[in-house]
Amino acid sequence: MSLSHLSSSGGGGGGSPSSPGKLKTEKHHSHNPRLLLLRLKNHSSYSKLTLYSLFGVAALFLTLFFLSPSSSSNSIASYSSYSSYSSSFRRSLRTSSSSSWGGSEWEKKVRSSARVRRADGLSVLVTGAAGFVGTHVSLALKRRGDGVLGLDSFNDYYDPSLKRSRQSLLDRAGVFVVEGDINDSPLLRKLLDVVPFSHVAHLAAQAGVRYAMKNPSSYVHSNIAGLVSLLEAAKSAEPQPAVVWASSSSVYGLNTRVPFSEAHRTDRPASLYAATKKAGEEIAHTYNHIYGLSITALRFFTVYGPWGRPDMAYYFFTKDILKGKPITVFQAPDGSSVARDFTYIDDIVHGLLAALDTAEKSTGLRGKKQGPAQLRVYNLGNTSPVPVTELVSILERLLKVKANKKVVNMPANGDVQFTHANISLAQRELGYHPTTDLKTGLKKFVKWYLDYYNPITYKTSRSSSS
Numbered sequence: 001m002s003l004s005h006l007s008s009s010g011g012g013g014g015g016s017p018s019s020p021g022k023l024k025t026e027k028h029h030s031h032n033p034r035l036l037l038l039r040l041k042n043h044s045s046y047s048k049l050t051l052y053s054l055f056g057v058a059a060l061f062l063t064l065f066f067l068s069p070s071s072s073s074n075s076i077a078s079y080s081s082y083s084s085y086s087s088s089f090r091r092s093l094r095t096s097s098s099s100s101w102g103g104s105e106w107e108k109k110v111r112s113s114a115r116v117r118r119a120d121g122l123s124v125l126v127t128g129a130a131g132f133v134g135t136h137v138s139l140a141l142k143r144r145g146d147g148v149l150g151l152d153s154f155n156d157y158y159d160p161s162l163k164r165s166r167q168s169l170l171d172r173a174g175v176f177v178v179e180g181d182i183n184d185s186p187l188l189r190k191l192l193d194v195v196p197f198s199h200v201a202h203l204a205a206q207a208g209v210r211y212a213m214k215n216p217s218s219y220v221h222s223n224i225a226g227l228v229s230l231l232e233a234a235k236s237a238e239p240q241p242a243v244v245w246a247s248s249s250s251v252y253g254l255n256t257r258v259p260f261s262e263a264h265r266t267d268r269p270a271s272l273y274a275a276t277k278k279a280g281e282e283i284a285h286t287y288n289h290i291y292g293l294s295i296t297a298l299r300f301f302t303v304y305g306p307w308g309r310p311d312m313a314y315y316f317f318t319k320d321i322l323k324g325k326p327i328t329v330f331q332a333p334d335g336s337s338v339a340r341d342f343t344y345i346d347d348i349v350h351g352l353l354a355a356l357d358t359a360e361k362s363t364g365l366r367g368k369k370q371g372p373a374q375l376r377v378y379n380l381g382n383t384s385p386v387p388v389t390e391l392v393s394i395l396e397r398l399l400k401v402k403a404n405k406k407v408v409n410m411p412a413n414g415d416v417q418f419t420h421a422n423i424s425l426a427q428r429e430l431g432y433h434p435t436t437d438l439k440t441g442l443k444k445f446v447k448w449y450l451d452y453y454n455p456i457t458y459k460t461s462r463s464s465s466s
């Protein structure tokens, strides 16, 4: 239903609703190929060229359609495969080639991973489960006895071997991670069909503020198309799960009022990344309004910690400082500091679990809203911004290595000068109380980093120093 709706809106979307007569005429011609041909014959060679181009585009479309992997199955699956196939042309990120799903053994693993093992426990589908936040959230849920099933595309935005290591960790804890893209609608439908999930923790996303200038389509693919694909599956599922998903502090964009409150304006994003997260919040509103999906957006503030993301500054600063390579530290054009409300991963996990625990049920049935549903937005930050120069000093002390710093003016690449969360709403409604300051959190990160990348040297030095 959803896809046919998309197709029809694609066909009719070109006409202006304020000019119904015009729309009617265009429709008539477009549905009468003989008339179209006659009219074109009477035109100049330019028109012939246009006609050949049209046939060319149609032929290309059909070729791609029939080349798509599941063109022999039903039309919805074919459309979906075509979408992901064509979008793979636009994206440079690669996903695992070994992804396959289905079959009774696979279903058994899915069910077993999602089985709830405590009274009144949740059953949660975690998208982006092999990602930084996804891994920590999956492990925490599993530890409580909740049912957890992971989904991850294992794309190569950053070193996929780190994602594989996180997957091994999850595997040992009894969390099965299905390999697949959130844009794969048949897969999502299958998962929600096999398990009646009570919740979805939607953490799969294209992250990173500056990378959006290099690969903009990957943000549209994951943060917009992927979110819609997920909400489509959720709204049609029975029962409809409650959805808790990762928005971002970046939605505050050029907002200068501090600390950032959920009541402040978020209509001036400074990066495409921020714009896609803001778009996600609006899309969430629509699915809540039309289909009765219970949806909670969590605006994360620069999350860091063990098993983190190598594209983030604290992570690659650590790597470069240890290698003696120069690091580039941004400052504002007036020479003042750039600062972030760095938030430790364990605090984020507590906030996210509280959001899952307090999420009300969705109200839709068979894709139709039966009553008003919960729609929430919370800041999850630390409420104590730290200058990036201070972040570097802490790392220098922990690593016992002096950084080779190059201080430059912050380039115009989507960054904002500072972030600072007001967390009163999350405190009040989720009982969210972050407890880890940057120094303590970075100490844990550095310990993990040294252990992960240099286990032998690190363990030897630890045993000789103790």
Ligand SMILES: O=C(O)[C@H]1O[C@H](OP(=O)(O)OP(=O)(O)OC[C@H]2O[C@@H](n3ccc(=O)[nH]c3=O)[C@H](O)[C@@H]2O)[C@H](O)[C@@H](O)[C@H]1O
Binding pocket: 207, 208, 209, 247, 248, 249, 250, 300, 301, 302, 303, 311, 312, 313, 314, 328, 329, 330, 331, 338, 339, 340, 388, 410, 415, 417
């Ligand atoms: O809260 C978010 O919503 C986002 O948080 C994170 O973005 P940021 O806060 O920009 O983190 P990060 O890149 O680590 O830069 C940290 C600081 O180092 C400065 N920075 C950065 C690079 C560099 O070379 N030099 C430098 O000084 C830089 O100017 C900044 O002040 C997530 O990546 C993003 O996915 C999203 O979740």
